[in-house]
Amino acid sequence: MSSEINGISGYSSVSAQKSPESVTTNPASSHPKSAGDSPTGQPAVETVTLTHTTTQLRETEASLAGISVVDNQKVEQIKQAILEGSYQIDSERIADKLIALEKSLSK
Template sequence: MSSEINGLSGYNSKASVQKSPESTTTNPTSSYPKSAGDSHTGQPAVETVTLTNTAAQLRETEASLAGISVVDNQKVERIKQSILEGSYQINSERIADKLIALEKDLSK
């Protein structure tokens, strides 16, 4: 039984780790039971998992973005303060323009 992923042979008699600039490939074979292997040879089947550098970069980016707030706390505090002082001005024309632009974007 043989499979091919990314040009790499999917059947190997030993566990191996191959590293290249573009990907990391791991072939764990020794831990599989014989029933999961090739019925002709009795050897365990090989499953290959490949993580590219792009996947690793995405994981790092996701971790760094998890700590960033999506709310501008300084702006929220300024608005709160201006509401408390009674100086907050509502620009209904700007709100209407933004709603119209949103509707146009949603209808595309």
């Protein structure tokens, strides 16, 4: 059986709130007695507690989804400079960055 929690598959459907929330389930007593049953013969009660962290994670994920990893304005400036023939390659800077990268990888 598949359930969902805030759009995430495999969990019971529970809405996340800013304050902790507990959900208690008590399986129907028509289920046969199993090893998880209490000594009184009643099915065991399962409790799930969600904190406000769930909501914070979802909000952070949503805000990060809107951030571009590429600076489109800079890309356009470089394209324009290349088209105009005015783009200068700083080979010394590139070499320094490659050396720094090599050093960080060898640690």
